[in-house]
Amino acid sequence: QVQLVESGGGVVQPGRSLRLSCAASGFTFSSYGIHWVRQAPGKGLEWVAVIWYDGSKKYHADSVKGRFTISRDNSKNTLYLQMNSLRADDTAVYYCARWGLQSSIDYWGRGTLVTVSS
C-alpha cells in the first residue's frame, strides 16, 4: 500500500536550517509529483511546495519562497524539504502528500513536527 513517512523534524533555533525527508513506498515514486503541506498548531492546512515527478519543475508558496527548497531523489524514493532562515511562524507539522488525479492530493503521510524556538 502507499506509504509516505516523514522524518527530520525537531526543535531548531530561529535563523537556523533543517532538512526534512519523506520516504515513499508502495508505488512508483518516480511517476508522481509530491507536495509538502504544513499545519501550525491549532491552525489550518497551508500548501508549501510541489515538485514534478521528475524534479523538472518546483513551485513554492510565497511564504517560504527563497527560504525553503523542495527536491527529490528518485533513486532513493525520497522527497526533501530544505528549510533555511527558519522563523517562529514556520512552527508546524509538515506533511508530504502525493499528487493525485486532477490536481488533487490522494495520499498523505503522518507528518513531522518542526518547532522553531530559542
Added chain:
Amino acid sequence: QTVVTQEPSFSVSPGGTVTLTCGLNSGSVSTSYYPSWYQQTPGQAPRTLIYNTNTRSSGVPDRISGSILGNKAALTITGAQADDESDYYCLLYMGSGIYVFGTGTKVTVL
C-alpha cells in the same frame, strides 16, 4: 493575495444535511480550479474526500458529494453521522504550479 474562504463552523443534527462552501476573495470558483476536499480529525493526517469538483475518492460514501454552487465550490454531507464531526478543507489549483487551501470549516454533529 489570494484568500480561499470557508465558513468557520457549522452544526448539523444527526441525519441532517450540511453544505460547506469554498470561495475566493477575488473572483469565482469554477471547475478550472480543480477544487478538492479533505477531512481531518484532531491529531490525524487529512483524508481525501473529493477531487476534480465532484469525484469521490476511493471508499468515500455517496452521501458525500461535491459541486459548484453559484460562484463557490461546495461539499454536501447528507445523513450526517457522528464520525462526520471533523475539520474540512478545500484546495484550489491557482495555476502556474500554485495551490491554496481554504481556511477550513469545523463541523459539529449534535
